[in-house]
Amino acid sequence: MSNENMTIHLKVWKQKNTGSKGHLEDYTVNNVSPDMSFLEMFDVLNEELIHENKEPIAFDHDCREGICGMCSMYINGRPHGPLEGVTTCQLHMRSFKDGDTIVVEPWRAAAFPVIKDLVVDRTAFDRIIASGGYVSINTGNAQDANNLPIGKERADLAFAAAACIGCGACVAACKNASAMLFVSAKVSQLALLPQGEPERQSRALSMVAQMDAEGFGSCTNTGACSAECPKEISLDNIARLNREFLGASLSKPE
Amino acid sequence: MTSSKLDAKVPQGPIGEKWTKYKSTISLVNPANKRNLEIIVVGTGLAGASAAASLAEMGYQVKAFCFQDSPRRAHSIAAQGGINAAKNYQNDGDSVYRLFYDTVKGGDYRSREANVHRLAEVSANIIDQCVAQGVPFARDYGGMLKNRSFGGTQVKRTFYAAGQTGQQLLLGAYSALERQVGLGAVKMYSRHEMLDVVIIDGKARGIIARNLTTGKLERYFGHAVLLCSGGYGNVFYLSTNAMGSNVTAAWKAHKRGAYFGNPCFTQIHPTCIPVSGDHQSKLTLMSESLRNDGRIWVPKKKDETRAANDIPEEERDYYLERRYPAFGNLVPRDIASRAAKERCDAGYGVGLTKQAVYLDFRFNLINKYGRAEASRLNIENPDLDTLVRLGKEVVKEEYGNLFDMYKQITGEDPYEVPMKIYPAVHYTMGGLWVDYNLMTTVPGMYALGEANFSDHGANRLGASALMQGLSDGYFVIPITIGAYLSSEIRTKAIPTDHEAFVAVEKQVKERLETLKNIKGTQSPESFHKRLGHIMWEKCGMARNEKGLTEAIGEIRELRKEFWKDLRVTGDIDEFNPELDKAGRVADFLELGELMCIDALERRESCGGHFREEYQEDGGEAKRDDENFMFVSAWEYNKESDWTLHKEVLEYENIKIAQRNYK
Known part of the structure; x- marks a missing residue:
């Protein structure tokens, strides 16, 4: 366990609804603990956004134990991120380095239309x-x-x-x-x-x-x-x- | 005396014949009439999916709802270790009576005998049904099903599929459900959340649901409404439940007249991965099945600084084996949890926070599995490395996904070092009060699975939640619903422009607008966290009068603050997880108060409910059968105002005793 917290830069897909056009938006999250899961980093970011009266990022998630299959982030060009045999919810920030820029997109497929941001149907x-x-x-x-x-x-x-x-x-x-x-x-x-x-x-x-x-x-x-x-x-x-x-x-x- | 408002409708006759006789005499609905009857099923976990599929197979028209994007995601999917059934495949003396007895005893004599016996009777059918669907349970080389042990039993009756039994059972029930969707017998509404129930002339007749994709409110009619919406462990914020698990459906039903049974009966599971920091969003279970092979210990020395593997055998305290030699590491969950807390509170905890104990596999990996494999492979005098290598292979097969999960979360390899574990909120035995037919106190409204209170008393035994969910859905409700629907065959479908639907929808709409328009400064998540903290500190593993009284006051204050200073971003008529969450937290803020009231009222310790004022000299729970052998069924009057009804429990087939696992 490391106690050195990190700063992480994110480029996240934002899309209001199925019909609208999306874009990548930049965010920075400070004080990211290596023991946080990837989704917990999003929780922290969303809490900050709400605090600033901005709209949080919508993403699908539920069990957070890697079994329900609901989480679905396309991280740096790979579904569920860099590790093998791991869902997004089980990916932890110890897999990243201080100062990293991470690109997060929804699943991209015509049969999986985007509902909002990172959420697909x-x-x-x-x-x-x-x-x-x-x-x-x-x-x-x-x-x-x-x-x-x-x-x-x-x-x-x-x-x-x-x-x-x-x-x-x-x-x-x-x-x-x-x-x-x-x-x-x-x-x-x-x-x-x-x-x-x-x-x-x-x-x-x-x-x-x-x-x-x-x-x-x-x-x-x-x-x-x-x-x-x-x-x-x-x-x-x-x-x-x-x-x-x-x-x-x-x-x-x- | 049992409250006159509570009629459990338990059939007459000897316990072993009640269900058989009842099944043969209950009113039926003929196939032609079934086609005209509509049933709403809320939730698609084991109870909901199995009920929806079975009822549709019988010919009823079913509408099924889940808030997730697919019915396959319901949190039953995460159940790990197994499902109990009285098959006696291991020839170790198991029987329906033994499963019944273990369950009532494990529940610390606070469950209803007749329901539990029925559960034990149908348990064997569940395994047959699941295997027929293609559920790939673990098998031995001869092709027969394998079993393992769970806490509170001395036989091997737990069927399993590695550490993902819930997943395989749910996918079985989900496939049966989707088959009926494909046949047009079930209409599936995913990403829909039930926000209220519609009652017409005293009977449940439908629901108001919010389409979570569009944000629109929708009305649905049903001749009966089945709530299969799971438990409410997330009232503690941190629990092993999924992030979305919530009490809303059950709570709305409660506020419309369904009594809430034993709300304070919460299960704290002994083996979970400890909290690592403030960012923590949920806790992860490490299956009870691991206690088949993992030995729990702490150092004998306080404030031990050596690493686990450096502490010699004679300096380890295997405190469960020491205190409970007959059951050892396989004592029931409530007992194992309290014992872990006792050691940590006394200063023997391990890890950075000292709030953890070791769960160690090395002994059995080497001595049980390593040696068995070595002798199977005719390796004589195997050295330690060989034993470890061979043992690892077996352990991987039995628990591989759990070990991987542990490593992912903690960064430590449990094949090499012992797991660190600590108790966490896992399951709620309490739930909507139901009679023998699984009907709540509102006619036409049923509760199945974890959403009801009925089978587990004050403590659920491991591998019994899956059994109960599937028992209720596959084998109980398809029969018992006939008792009600047979008298509804003349009721035509009620159009949803009926004034009752309009009125309830209006109330739901106003509440959403209120939540949205508070325009305060604090997020739903932050309120949830604070509520969870109060609940865990004062209504958690140990409770006392002072703490509970304080908690009630604190929850009321927090609720006031919530309705004054909540901030919900986004809009009502769009996909908006913040609004979904706000509504769920608002309901938890009411439920939490009732849980504390119930815990305060129950002046005894039993099962998972441990009141510090009531304990034996050795720290064991001290029941008060004379004054508290009843189910608390709470009737909602208005905010902070409930009436307690009591269903007195009678045990005709089991001798009441203090639970003894020594």
Whole structure:
């Protein structure tokens, strides 16, 4: 733990609402403790702005434990900032130096319109899940949980895919604003498990169709999504999605 | 005697048969009529998402609301360690009765027997349902589900998915919810906050919600309203709750007639990352599951200056193992928290602030996991480095994300040095009073999950919050709501231009304008911080008459100042997080007062409620069953004015005793 406080310069995206034009605005925050989280630095700045009767910066955040997926800052050209496997809320100021200038923008993607400042609309992700990211089982229909043994390796792989927090960093990182990593994580989780088998083909087809309808771009396999993913969702999932999609397309009854 | 206004509607008969019999005789709504009945669900955590999905599957028309940008973000997502169920997969003698017994005892005999037994009965179905949805619980090599232990139990009944069980369960419930959204059976309203409930002829008939993106007020009708809006731990400002977690929905319901049950019952979780400075915005939990393998200790010497790893074994005080040999590090949360506070207050705390104790994994990493792996791999006489290496791999698999999180926040590596932890506000056992059907004292208005008071008494056992949320949503409300809606089949949907909707919307609008037009100098955040400070100091881990009386006065003063000097930037009819926050803080400022009144009124210690005046010689909580074996249900009259109703608790199936974990 260091006790030397820092001065940080910020260039932050300000945009009144979806329809208006945005711009970068300069701010300076003094007395930043290295133990502060990145969002706590924004809290301090916002309190100062309110004190000066200026408008605070709007940003999305909730759990501040790296699991809800709500925080979404594009920091110095990288979703969630410089560290690997970390969300914005878990990024701490000890990762920066006194006097640094940090540029903070919202996720940039046509399918994620800006609502205000750093806040974007990610409901496209919900619609993709609603198109097929589930097992169709009504409450009360389940058999005993241990009647369905699932090998540890397979269960672990499914869990690794299911760890996606739906933050959208993959889309923000991708030069095509593709949502393939997000879609592939859910398709993989359920394709790996016996529970997902009956709807395996229709799921891959509908989710990809919805992804396209939402205006996400195509995947060109650059891998930026996985490199920037705070939960380190593997690129293998995209390969699996491609297999699932191809298999489903070929066997689809006309 | 139980207040005549409180009818818990507990079915007759032996405890093991109540729920089964009730289910078979409760009134039903036929499928054709279900299509004409509309249900509002506020909140999309485990309780809300599971209820919305299950009710829609049955054929009801559901409208679901959450203030986050997606229903998947509700704070159930952050639950770490696991979910309990009486499956007895480990063949260690678990049963429905044992889960029921542990929960009532863990709650220090302040919960309602019949509700808790039902919870234990349906617990096994929850695991089945979640697995069927594709929730990837931890499994062993043979493909079977794994279990671990949690505090207050001596069996292994906790199912888990590494340290992110809540996430996986919520994503399961969320996927079921989104499936119904896709089918058109649920209409989802994200970034919407319920700001009041509309009551017509004594029944809940709808809500006024603010669209947080546009700032517009909107009216929604429902034949029934389900509040699944979580707990109110954020009244303390610093807690493990999400930043947005708030009491507003429940509080508005309370002010419209729903009694508030046991508001002072707060859970302080023993293992959280300590406060690091004034800038701190929230506290982070380190799962109770870590106490399976982590040993808690402080130095035997006061004001110890050596680093943890330099303190030899014989100079360490494993105070939980010393005081509670039968349960050791796995005593319930309230007991573990008080024991940590006792050591720190006595001068044995560690770290810069001396407000922390060690949670140390080295012993089990080497001796439990390292040795087991070594023998599995046929390594004979492994050296220390090998044991550490092998042990780390297992620990990483069990708790990897928690260890990473700890390192991110503190900059220290818990594989190498012990964690420093301290208790923090985590959960609220109190909540809206509900009957056996989960209905509040307002007909047609229900409360599910953490928002109600019903199952955990004065202290919740670990891994039981997820169980209760999903029990209420998947298996209880779909049945019990029939008792009410079967008599509502002739009620046509009420148009939202009805005078009651107009009147309530007007009140909500005026309140927003008042907040906006104070034009003072202090931010909502600064008031929240000050309220939290009062609550933590005087209504926190230890309470006494003097402190509580002072707190009530201080909160009233702070509230006055709030309504005189608040500054809300931005406008009403736009996306404005400051206005959202102002409204939530205003409600916390009222709730805080009620919590202190309830804590003052309850002249005993029980579970998480520790009144310093009432303790045994050894510092254990001293209950007063003769005078306080009841649920406090508070009726709101007007500002600072409540009437106390009592639901007397009767235990027919459990022998009341002083809790003993020694």
